[in-house]
Amino acid sequence: MKPWDTPVDTLAKAAKAAWPRLARTTGALRDRLLERMARALLNHADDIQTANSQDLRAGEAAGLTASLLDRLALTPPRLDEAAAALRQMARLADPLGQVVGGWKRADGLEIRQVTVPLGVIGIIYEARPNVTVDAAGLCLKSGNAVVLRGGKEALLTNRALATVLRQVLVDEGLPPELLQLVGTPERSELDQMLRLRGDLDLIIPRGGKGLIEHVVTHSQVPVIETGAGVCHLYVEASIEVQVAIAIASNAKTQRPSVCNALETLLISRDAVATHLVPILAALQAAGVALRGCPETVQCFAAAIPAQESDWEAEYMDLILAVKVVADVDEAIGHIRRYGTRHSEAILTRDLKAARRFQQEVDAACVYVNASTRFTDGGQFGFGAEIGISTQKLHARGPMGLKALTSTKYLIDGDGHVRN
Amino acid sequence: MKPWDTPVDTLAKAAKAAWPRLARTTGALRDRLLERMARALLNHADDIQTANSQDLRAGEAAGLTASLLDRLALTPPRLDEAAAALRQMARLADPLGQVVGGWKRADGLEIRQVTVPLGVIGIIYEARPNVTVDAAGLCLKSGNAVVLRGGKEALLTNRALATVLRQVLVDEGLPPELLQLVGTPERSELDQMLRLRGDLDLIIPRGGKGLIEHVVTHSQVPVIETGAGVCHLYVEASIEVQVAIAIASNAKTQRPSVCNALETLLISRDAVATHLVPILAALQAAGVALRGCPETVQCFAAAIPAQESDWEAEYMDLILAVKVVADVDEAIGHIRRYGTRHSEAILTRDLKAARRFQQEVDAACVYVNASTRFTDGGQFGFGAEIGISTQKLHARGPMGLKALTSTKYLIDGDGHVRN
Numbered sequence: 128m129k130p131w132d133t134p135v136d137t138l139a140k141a142a143k144a145a146w147p148r149l150a151r152t153t154g155a156l157r158d159r160l161l162e163r164m165a166r167a168l169l170n171h172a173d174d175i176q177t178a179n180s181q182d183l184r185a186g187e188a189a190g191l192t193a194s195l196l197d198r199l200a201l202t203p204p205r206l207d208e209a210a211a212a213l214r215q216m217a218r219l220a221d222p223l224g225q226v227v228g229g230w231k232r233a234d235g236l237e238i239r240q241v242t243v244p245l246g247v248i249g250i251i252y253e254a255r256p257n258v259t260v261d262a263a264g265l266c267l268k269s270g271n272a273v274v275l276r277g278g279k280e281a282l283l284t285n286r287a288l289a290t291v292l293r294q295v296l297v298d299e300g301l302p303p304e305l306l307q308l309v310g311t312p313e314r315s316e317l318d319q320m321l322r323l324r325g326d327l328d329l330i331i332p333r334g335g336k337g338l339i340e341h342v343v344t345h346s347q348v349p350v351i352e353t354g355a356g357v358c359h360l361y362v363e364a365s366i367e368v369q370v371a372i373a374i375a376s377n378a379k380t381q382r383p384s385v386c387n388a389l390e391t392l393l394i395s396r397d398a399v400a401t402h403l404v405p406i407l408a409a410l411q412a413a414g415v416a417l418r419g420c421p422e423t424v425q426c427f428a429a430a431i432p433a434q435e436s437d438w439e440a441e442y443m444d445l446i447l448a449v450k451v452v453a454d455v456d457e458a459i460g461h462i463r464r465y466g467t468r469h470s471e472a473i474l475t476r477d478l479k480a481a482r483r484f485q486q487e488v489d490a491a492c493v494y495v496n497a498s499t500r501f502t503d504g505g506q507f508g509f510g511a512e513i514g515i516s517t518q519k520l521h522a523r524g525p526m527g528l529k530a531l532t533s534t535k536y537l538i539d540g541d542g543h544v545r546n
Numbered sequence: 547m548k549p550w551d552t553p554v555d556t557l558a559k560a561a562k563a564a565w566p567r568l569a570r571t572t573g574a575l576r577d578r579l580l581e582r583m584a585r586a587l588l589n590h591a592d593d594i595q596t597a598n599s600q601d602l603r604a605g606e607a608a609g610l611t612a613s614l615l616d617r618l619a620l621t622p623p624r625l626d627e628a629a630a631a632l633r634q635m636a637r638l639a640d641p642l643g644q645v646v647g648g649w650k651r652a653d654g655l656e657i658r659q660v661t662v663p664l665g666v667i668g669i670i671y672e673a674r675p676n677v678t679v680d681a682a683g684l685c686l687k688s689g690n691a692v693v694l695r696g697g698k699e700a701l702l703t704n705r706a707l708a709t710v711l712r713q714v715l716v717d718e719g720l721p722p723e724l725l726q727l728v729g730t731p732e733r734s735e736l737d738q739m740l741r742l743r744g745d746l747d748l749i750i751p752r753g754g755k756g757l758i759e760h761v762v763t764h765s766q767v768p769v770i771e772t773g774a775g776v777c778h779l780y781v782e783a784s785i786e787v788q789v790a791i792a793i794a795s796n797a798k799t800q801r802p803s804v805c806n807a808l809e810t811l812l813i814s815r816d817a818v819a820t821h822l823v824p825i826l827a828a829l830q831a832a833g834v835a836l837r838g839c840p841e842t843v844q845c846f847a848a849a850i851p852a853q854e855s856d857w858e859a860e861y862m863d864l865i866l867a868v869k870v871v872a873d874v875d876e877a878i879g880h881i882r883r884y885g886t887r888h889s890e891a892i893l894t895r896d897l898k899a900a901r902r903f904q905q906e907v908d909a910a911c912v913y914v915n916a917s918t919r920f921t922d923g924g925q926f927g928f929g930a931e932i933g934i935s936t937q938k939l940h941a942r943g944p945m946g947l948k949a950l951t952s953t954k955y956l957i958d959g960d961g962h963v964r965n
Contacts, residue, residue, distance in 0.1 A: 147882065151906055230927070236916055238926065243908075245938050324762070328938055343743070347763055349939045370961040377963035463566070485956045487570055489662075497655055497959025506964065507657065508649070519664050519747055519952035520768045521940040533938035537904050540916025542789040544796035545925065 131286060131310025135274065135319050138307040139326035142247045142272040145302035150244055150270050154221030156299070161217040161264055164295045165210040168260065171291045172206055178287035179256065186280050198254040199280050209260040212511075216264045219510040222528040223270050237539045242532040244270030246328035249320055251276045251342055253334040256284040262333070263292055263306050265513055269531040272305045274327065276320060279312030286310055321346040329531075333514060336441075351522060351530070353514030355441045356386035356469035358499045361458040361484065362406070364398035365476035370496070371402055372409045374474060377498040380413045384443045386515060387470050387502040391438065391448040393458045399426060399451055407449065415445045422451040438465045455480045459487050466490060468517050470499040491517060491524035550705060550729025554693065554738050557726040558745035561666045561691040564721035569663050569689050573640030575718070580636040580683055583714045584629040587679065590710045591625055597706035598675065605699050617673040618699050628679040631930075635683045638929040641947040642689050656958045661951040663689030665747035668739055670695045670761060672753040675703040681752070682711055682725050684932055688950040691724045693746065695739060698731030705729055740765040748950075752933060770941060770949070772933030774860045775805035775888035777918045780877040780903065781825070783817035784895035789915070790821055791828045793893060796917040799832045803862045805934060806889050806921040810857065810867040812877045818845060818870055826868065834864045841870040857884045874899045878906050885909060887936050889918040910936060910943035 149157075168175065179201045186196055201209075222242060229239040248271045250262040259275055266273035277285040289308035296303045309316050321330065324347040331351050332342040343350055360378055362371050378389035394403055399422065407417055407427045417423075418437045419430035430449060437448040438461070452458045455473070462471055472494035473484040481495045492502045502525060504512025509527030516522045522530040568576075587594065598620045605615050620628075641661060648658040667690045669681040678694055685692035696704045708727035715722045728735050740749065743766040750770050751761040762769055779797055781790050797808035813822055818841065826836055826846045836842075837856045838849035849868060856867040857880070871877045874892070881890055891913035892903040900914045911921045921944060923931025928946030935941045941949040 147906065147908075150908070232925075232927070236920065246908075344766055349768070349937065351939075373961060373963055381964060487566065489566075489569070489665075490954065492955045492957055494957045495959065497957055497962035498964055500964040501655065501957065501962070502955075506651075508651070518768065520770075523952050524955050533942050535909065536911045536921075536943050538911055538913045538916055538920065540914065542792060543916035543920070544792055545800060545917055545919040 131308075133310070135276070135309050135316045136323055136326065138304075138309065139247060139249070139274050139320070139323045141304040142274055142307050143326050145304040146244075146246055146272040148302055149267070149272060149305050152270070152301075154223065157221070157268055157270065158217040160295065160299050160301070161213045161268060163299065164260075164264065164292050165213040165217075167291050167295050168206060168210045168213075168288070171287075172203065175201065175206060175284065175287045175291065176203070178283040182281055182283045191280065195254055195280070199256065199284075201256045201284055205257060209257045212261055213264045216268050216511050219268070219528065222268070222532050227534060234543060235541070236543045239537045240534050241537060242529070243535050245531060245533050247272045247274060247326065248531065249274045249276065249323070249327045249330040249348065251317065251320070251330060251332045251334070251338065253278040253338065254280050256281040256288060258333060259285050259288045259308075260292070262513075265511055265528065265531060267305065268511075269528045271328075271531055272307075274307045274309065274320070276309040276317060282310070282312055318345065321348060324348050331513060349521075351514070351516055351526070352518040354386075354469070354517035355467050356388070356515075356517070357390045357439065357441050357465060357467045358387060358470045359391045359393055359458075359462050359466060359472070360389050360499070361393040361395070361452070361455070361462075361471075361473045362398055362402055363395045363455070363473070363475035363477060363480060364401060366402075366474040366496070368402055368405050371474050372406055374472070374496070374498050375406050376409055376413055378472070378500055379410060379415055379447055380445065381500055383445050386441075387499050388443070389447065389499060390440060390442055391450065391465070393450050393452050393461060395455075395458070396422075396451055396453055403427060403451075410447060413445075415447050417447055417449055419449040420451055423449045441467070455483055459484065462488055462490075469515065470494065470502040472497065472499050491515070550727075552729070554695070554728050554735045555742055555745065557723075557728065558666060558668070558693050558739070558742045560723040561693055561726050562745050564723040565663075565666055565691040567721055568686070568691060568724050571689070571720075573642065576640070576687055576689065577636040579714065579718050579720070580632045580687060582718065583679075583683070583711050584632040584636075586710050586714050587625060587629045587632075587707070590706075591622065594620065594625060594703065594706045594710065595622070597702040601700055601702045610699065614673055614699070618675065618703075620675045620703055624676060628676045631680055632683045635687050635930050638687070638947065641687070641951050646953060653962060654960070655962045658956045659953050660956060661948070662954050664950060664952050666691040666693060666745065667950065668693045668695065668742070668746045668749040668767065670736065670739070670749060670751045670753070670757065672697040672757065673699050675700040675707060677752060678704050678707045678727075679711070681932075684930055684947065684950060686724065687930075688947045690747075690950055691726075693726045693728065693739070695728040695736060701729070701731055737764065740767060743767050750932060768940075770933070770935055770945070771937040773805075773888070773936035774886050775807070775934075775936070776809045776858065776860050776884060776886045777806060777889045778810045778812055778877075778881050778885060778891070779808050779918065780812040780814070780871070780874070780881075780890075780892045781817055781821055782814045782874070782892070782894035782896060782899060783820060785821075785893040785915070787821050787824050790825050790893050793891070793915070793917050794825050795828055795832055797891070797919055798829060798834055798866055799864065800917075800919055802864050805860070806918050807862070808866065808918055809859060809861055810869065810884070812869050812871050812880060814874075814877070815841075815870055815872055822846060822870075829866060832864075834866050836866055836868055838868040839870055842868045860886070874902055878903065881907055881909075888934065889913065889921040891916065891918050910934070
């Protein structure tokens with residue numbers, strides 16, 4: 128259907144040229160498109176699985192780790208999930224054409240601010256081929272053309288997926304250039320992509336720290352950064368020990384590999400005698416390895432001494448750093464120094480401390496007496512999630528479809544001129 | 547009060563360290579700060595004017611143009627205006643702490659999204675020293691620390707202004723590092739500033755096209771682009787000739803040097819016989835030089851033939867490009883090719899054409915039967931304006947204080963954990 132070696136600037140320009148056709152579709156058409164894409168993926172499961180097997184064999188031959196091979200595998204249940212995700216997106220409300228504000232001037236001029244698509248979005252990601260489907264669905268649902276640049280390990284799988292999805296665009300009478308795949312693995316194409324200001328309206332990197340750092344540093348295109356989460360839980364003496372154990376366990380152990388999981392426990396000095404041992408014992412029983420400050424190690428011998436690097440660590444594993452602090456001030460100071468502005472929590476019954484913590488901690492989500500694990504588009508009720516923004520511009524925290532839109536002002540007059 | 551040769555990274559880090567103190571001030575304190583700054587500027591008018599005279603003498607000696615010297619001059623009435631602008635900002639509603647959304651989950655967890663400051667904002671600008679006052683006021687009002695980098699021509703004036711404003715911070719018990727001035731004129735400091743990701747949360751360039759292009763291309767810090775306006779007016783036959791004359795004249799001649807002024811008139815072919823000559827005659831009578839497509843020149847001999855470059859020109863002067871187009875489709879296509887996504891207008895009584903134009907033209911502000919000159923924070927009722935964004939991320943169109951804020955989620959539970 129297309130040569131896979133088209134340069135990325137050509138792909139992006141073609142996407143930009145095709146985009147106005149998508150921008151004027153109805154929400155109903157875009158939803159039908161996603162439904163058809165879901166069916167087409169299942170109808171072409173054999174082709175897709177054949178391509179994925181080739182990628183997996185090549186990956187084995189190249190000595191990829193077992194965990195990377197696992198991420199690369201698009202098993203039949205995972206393909207079903209990808210199709211189901213498209214169907215679920217189709218059922219969400221159209222993010223376009225929402226009137227988010229409006230007023231009438233004294234002279235009768237009417238101003239409305241309405242949501243519109245951004246244009247062409249570049250998505251840069253790594254091994255998981257389901258991101259190809261997910262990102263394409265989110266962008267098209269929100270009226271944006273998309274240029275996908277996946278990992279080289281998944282190249283054949285991504286080509287097979289893109290071929291199926293592009294054919295559905297054609298079947299719906301839309302230009303296939305609305306969904307572009309960078310079909311070659313060269314790093315130079317990635318760097319070229321970062322220079323396409325004007326052709327691309329936004330780049331979203333999805334993946335590890337190294338990828339995100341490279342994109343953020345080198346991109347001339349605006350980027351939404353979905354970054355690391357070094358999340359803290361600060362425990363005061365006024366919270367019940369059982370509540371503290373339940374929340375600390377949930378935040379650390381329910382799914383340790385995600386960005387909203389707990390990485391550092393801070394505990395108020397006046398809670399050490401009552402709270403420290405029961406909380407750490409419960410975590411240890413759940414398989415958590417503990418790295419503590421000197422006071423922590425003194426109270427709980429199973430904790431090994433923490434290094435400076437532990438306070439900065441996003442373990443994404445069953446490991447927890449633990450530190451005793453004097454009070455809420457020291458907790459806020461520690462979070463300011465080591466936090467990544469993602470999700471932070473205080474456990475307390477003291478209203479003054481709760482209020483100060485929420486006001487002064489600078490993070491996307493600041494919790495009182497709840498687990499940091501709620502920072503998630505699904506948990507927030509957004510239905511779909513592109514990622515969790517740790518930057519402050521445009522979108523902050525869990526991002527739903529709205530994060531893929533901009534606005535414009537529609538202004539209606541009857542011969543109005545400015546005096 | 548401070549050495550003026552502190553490197554910009556040191557200035558930015560000090561601003562970041564001081565910022566939390568500002569972030570927790572009340573709106574009342576920030577308003578009082580602005581009121582006191584207004585008074586202090588007038589109390590120190592002599593020092594400021596002495597410094598400005600030195601800058602002006604140096605500028606004359608260096609052979610600056612008369613218009614640049616005019617922009618550089620901070621005359622007593624202009625200083626009064628700068629002080630008045632601060633007082634007006636003080637009277638605007640606090641943009642911080644606004645609850646912009648919120649809901650309660652089925653399990654009782656409460657989520658609120660509230661506005662918060664961005665952090666430290668870098669402002670890069672050129673000759674006008676009043677920007678020093680204006681930008682400082684807008685940033686402080688919205689709870690942000692600010693790093694100012696003005697033009698080298700205004701160096702002594704800016705130092706005098708910053709000295710006065712910083713003393714007011716000290717008098718209010720706030721750290722003077724909340725307002726930093728890059729006190730040396732080296733270009734290397736500007737480029738260093740663009741690399742301060744993490745220390746600066748946002749950079750806003752205010753000035754000419756070259757400055758903005760340089761900042762946008764090289765900045766690793768997120769930028770809000772306030773760009774050029776090549777604004778179009780598309781005239782259909784169904785609009786009354788007198789309405790078309792009034793709006794075209796207002797858009798082109800009321801203030802030709804600004805970004806929301808008209809640069810290209812598009813006219814539907816079926817309106818040529820009735821509308822073209824009266825509109826162009828009125829514009830010519832108002833002193834506008836006309837550059838037309840072949841059909842325009844044929845109908846109106848005083849128009850000289852337009853070159854390709856005329857369709858791209860932001861004249862900012864009493865010059866207008868004029869082109870006959872077949873219909874609304876060709877008008878939309880021309881605007882897509884040559885527009886700068888700023889402000890575009892259609893004059894018509896045909897609802898179908900009006901609707902298509904508003905839906906399909908991709909610009910911050912799309913007008914029906916009104917002048918493009920309304921694209922302005924003051925006209926929109928925002929009270930203060932940082933600029934007009936021609937980008938799509940974070941803010942689009944006229945930007946008030948809200949554009950200098952982000953949000954965070956405050957989440958309140960009572961032992962809530964994720965299942």
